[in-house]
Amino acid sequence: xxxxxxxxxxxxxxxxxxxxxxxxxxxxFFAGYPITPASEISEILSERLPQVGGTFIQMEDxxxxxxxxxxxxxxxxxxxxxxxxxxxxxxxxNLGFACIAEVPCVIxxxxxxxxxxxxxxxxxxxxxxxARWGTHGDHPIIVLAASTVQDSFExxxxxxxxxxxxxxxxxxxxxxxxAHTRETVELPPVEELHVIDRxxxxxxxxxxxxxxxxxxxxxxxxxxxxxxxxxxxxLVHDVRGFPTQRSDEIEPFIKxxxxxxxxxxxxxxxxxxxxxxxxxVGVIAYGSTxxxxxxxxxxxxxxxxxxxxxxxTTLFPFPRYAVEEVLRQCRSVLVPxxxxxQIYREVKRVNQTKCSVRKLNRIDGRxxxxxxxxxxxxxx
Amino acid sequence: MAHQGTKLxxxxxxxxxxxxxxxxxGCGNGIVLGSLIRAxxxxxxxxxxxxxxxxxxxxxxxxxxxxxxxxxxxxxRALTFATGVKLARPHLNVIVVMGDGDATAIGGNHFIHAxxxxxxxxxxxxxxxxxxxxxxxxxxxxxxxxxxxxxVYGHIEHAFSISELAVTAGASFVARGSVYHTQLLxxxxxxxxxxxxxxVVEVISNCHVQFGxxxxxxxxxxxxxxxxxxxxxxxKAKEMGPEELEGKFTIGILADVDKPVYTExxxxxxxxxxx
Numbered sequence: 001x002x003x004x005x006x007x008x009x010x011x012x013x014x015x016x017x018x019x020x021x022x023x024x025x026x027x028x029f030f031a032g033y034p035i036t037p038a039s040e041i042s043e044i045l046s047e048r049l050p051q052v053g054g055t056f057i058q059m060e061d062x063x064x065x066x067x068x069x070x071x072x073x074x075x076x077x078x079x080x081x082x083x084x085x086x087x088x089x090x091x092x093x094n095l096g097f098a099c100i101a102e103v104p105c106v107i108x109x110x111x112x113x114x115x116x117x118x119x120x121x122x123x124x125x126x127x128x129x130x131a132r133w134g135t136h137g138d139h140p141i142i143v144l145a146a147s148t149v150q151d152s153f154e155x156x157x158x159x160x161x162x163x164x165x166x167x168x169x170x171x172x173x174x175x176x177x178x179a180h181t182r183e184t185v186e187l188p189p190v191e192e193l194h195v196i197d198r199x200x201x202x203x204x205x206x207x208x209x210x211x212x213x214x215x216x217x218x219x220x221x222x223x224x225x226x227x228x229x230x231x232x233x234x235l236v237h238d239v240r241g242f243p244t245q246r247s248d249e250i251e252p253f254i255k256x257x258x259x260x261x262x263x264x265x266x267x268x269x270x271x272x273x274x275x276x277x278x279x280x281v282g283v284i285a286y287g288s289t290x291x292x293x294x295x296x297x298x299x300x301x302x303x304x305x306x307x308x309x310x311x312x313t314t315l316f317p318f319p320r321y322a323v324e325e326v327l328r329q330c331r332s333v334l335v336p337x338x339x340x341x342q343i344y345r346e347v348k349r350v351n352q353t354k355c356s357v358r359k360l361n362r363i364d365g366r367x368x369x370x371x372x373x374x375x376x377x378x379x380x
Numbered sequence: 381m382a383h384q385g386t387k388l389x390x391x392x393x394x395x396x397x398x399x400x401x402x403x404x405x406g407c408g409n410g411i412v413l414g415s416l417i418r419a420x421x422x423x424x425x426x427x428x429x430x431x432x433x434x435x436x437x438x439x440x441x442x443x444x445x446x447x448x449x450x451x452x453x454x455x456x457r458a459l460t461f462a463t464g465v466k467l468a469r470p471h472l473n474v475i476v477v478m479g480d481g482d483a484t485a486i487g488g489n490h491f492i493h494a495x496x497x498x499x500x501x502x503x504x505x506x507x508x509x510x511x512x513x514x515x516x517x518x519x520x521x522x523x524x525x526x527x528x529x530x531x532v533y534g535h536i537e538h539a540f541s542i543s544e545l546a547v548t549a550g551a552s553f554v555a556r557g558s559v560y561h562t563q564l565l566x567x568x569x570x571x572x573x574x575x576x577x578x579x580v581v582e583v584i585s586n587c588h589v590q591f592g593x594x595x596x597x598x599x600x601x602x603x604x605x606x607x608x609x610x611x612x613x614x615x616k617a618k619e620m621g622p623e624e625l626e627g628k629f630t631i632g633i634l635a636d637v638d639k640p641v642y643t644e645x646x647x648x649x650x651x652x653x654x655x
Contacts, residue, residue: 029464029467029468031463031464047653050646050649050650050652050653050654051650051653051654053650055467055468055646057463057467059460059463059493060489060490060493061489063457063460063490064457064459064460064463064489064490064493065460066460067453067454067457067459067460067461067463067464067490068460068461068463068464068467069464070461070464071433071451071460071461071462071463071464071465071466071467071468072464072465072467072468073464073468074451074461074464074465075431075464075465075468075469075472076468076469077468077469079464079468093454093457094454094457094460097453097454223469224431224449224451224465224469224472225428225429225431225449225469225471225472226428227428229427229428229447229448229449229450230449230450231443231444231450231451231452232450232451232452233443233444233451233452234452234453234454235452240396242397242444243444
C-alpha cells in the first residue's frame with residue numbers, strides 16, 4: 001500500500017494561492033494582460049502551465065484575453081484570466097458572451113482603487129456592483145470574494161467547480177491586500193480535492209441539441225473537435241444554437257439562464273458565520289474587510305458586547321437567506337466596505353425587519369482597521 | 381449526375397438551419413462562402429476538425445449556415461476567440477471570417493497582433509468598404525471622397541490597405557482576391573488554409589445596397605464590372621508606376637514566407653518547462 005499523501009504547508013501570497021487553486025482545479029489555459037496588482041498570477045502561470053501541459057498566453061489587451069479564454073473553454077479546456085479594475089472594465093464585453101453562450105470560465109479581479117486608473121497599488125472593493133452588472137443586459141452571474149490566502153486557494157477551486165457545473169462565468173474578487181499578504185496555507189493533496197468537470201453529452205451527435213433545457217437547466221457541453229458540430233453565438237438563440245427572434249424561444253432561454261443559477265442557490269450562496277449564535281450586533285463583511293471585522297468581533301466580545309460576523313464568500317447571487325437571518329436576529333448590523341456602500345445597499349434591500357443597517361466606508365486606499373469596526377460596533 | 385455545386389451544398393450546408401439566409405440578393409458573401417467550401421472540399425478536410433469563427437456584421441452570419449464547429453463571436457474579437465480554440469486544440473483547422481470594419485476598425489489591434497504572433501489561423505476578410513449590416517456607415521476601407529450614411533458630404537478620411545497591413549504586421553501568407561475573380565479566390569483560399577502560420581485572404585467584395593447605391597454603382601453587375609476593371613495582378617503591378625495604379629487594387633499573393641509557428645514554438649516551451 002502506498003504512503004498516503006499529506007498536505008503541503010506553504011508560505012504564500014494570495015495571488016500565488018489563486019494559481020495553486022487554479023492548477024488543482026484543472027485549469028490548463030490562461031490568457032491575460034499585465035496589470036497591478038494581479039500580474040503575479042500571470043507570471044507564475046506562465047511558468048507553471050507549460051509544466052503540466054497547459055497553455056499560457058499574454059494577449060494584446062484584456063478584451064483579447066477574455067476572448068481567448070472563451071475560445072479555449074469551448075475547445076474543452078478549463079480556462080481563466082486575472083486582472084484588476086481597468087482590465088475588468090475591458091472584459092465586460094466578452095464576459096456577456098460567456099454568459100449568453102454558457103461558457104465556463106473564471107475571471108479573477110484583484111480590486112484596486114478606482115474609478116479609471118485610480119489607485120493601482122492600493123486595496124478597494126469598488127468593483128462589486130461591476131462584477132454583478134458590468135456587462136450589459138439581464139444576466140445571472142456568480143461572484144465570490146476571498147479574504148485570506150487560504151481562501152484564495154479554496155475559493156478558486158470553488159469558482160471553477162461552479163463555472164463547470166452551471167456553465168457560467170464565475171468572478172472571483174480579491175483585493176490588493178489579500179493578493180499580496182503572505183500567510184501560511186495548507187494545500188491538501190490533489191486527490192482529496194473535490195473537483196467538478198462539465199458534463200459532456202452522452203448521446204450521439206445526431207441526437208445532441210446543444211441548448212436544450214433539462215431538469216438542471218444546464219445542457220451538456222460538447223467541445224469543438226469532439227464530433228458534435230454545433231453553433232455558438234452571442235445572439236439570443238434557440239435550443240439548436242441558431243439565432244432567433246421568436247418571443248416564444250427568447251423568453252424560455254433567458255429564463256433558463258436565470259433558473260439554472262436559482263436552482264443552485266443552496267449550494268452557491270456561501271457564507272461563514274462567526275460567533276453569530278447569540279449575537280445581537282452583527283457585522284456583514286467580505287474580502288479583506290472581513291479579516292478586520294473578525295478581529296473587531298473578538299474584541300467586542302471581550303468587552304461583553306454580543307457581536308457576531310457573517311462573512312460573505314458569495315456576493316452574487318446575493319445570499320439573502322443568510323443575511324435575512326442575521327437581520328431578524330440582530331438589533332443592528334454594520335456593513336464595513338472599502339467602497340461607498342455597494343453591499344450595504346443589498347443588505348438594505350433585503351431588510352424586512354426593524355434591524356438598523358449601518359455602513360462604514362473607506363475609499364482612501366487604506367484598509368479598514370479592526371479598531372475602526374470595533375469602535376463602530378460599540379456604538380451600536 | 382448531380383451538379384457539383386449542389387453536391388457541395390448538401391455536403392456542407394446545415395440541413396437543420398432555417399433558410400433563407402440574411403444576405404441581400406447579389407451579395408458577395410455567398411461567393412466567398414462558396415469559394416471557402418470548394419477549398420475545404422478540395423483539401424478533403426474533416427468537418428469535425430474545422431472551426432469556423434466569425435465576428436459581427438453581414439460576413440459574421442456565414443458561420444450559421446455551414447456544418448462545421450461554428451463560433452459567432454463579438455464584434456472585432458473573432459481572432460481572439462480563435463486564438464483560444466487553436467491553442468487549446470492545435471490539430472483543429474481554425475478559419476476566421478471577418479468584415480473590413482470588424483477586422484480593421486474595432487478589431488484592428490487583434491488583427492495586427494494575431495499576424496505578429498503567427499498562430500496557425502486562416503483569416504478571411506470580406507472587404508466591401510462599408511458597414512453593411514448597420515446601414516452603410518463608412519469603414520476603414522471606404523475610399524476618400526465616397527459617400528456613406530455617416531459621410532453624406534463625401535468621406536474625408538483615407539482608406540488603408542488591409543493586405544499591406546497584414547504583410548507589415550508579419551503574417552506568413554497574404555493574398556488578395558475579389559468576388560469577381562473566383563478562380564483565383566479558390567486557389568488562394570486553398571493555399572491560405574494549407575499554410576502553416578497566420579494567413580490572410582482579403583476579398584474585395586460588393587455591397588451594392590449600402591456602398592454602391594450611394595456611389596453610382598447600385599446594382600451587383602455594375603459593381604462586378606468595377607471589380608473587373610480595377611483589379612491588377614500583383615505581377616503586373618510591379619511594372620506599373622504609382623500613377624497608373626491610382627484607384628486600382630492588386631490581386632494575387634502578396635506574401636508567402638516560412639516562419640516558426642506559435643503552437644510549435646509553444647510545444648518547445650513545454651518541453652523546456654518539464655525538464
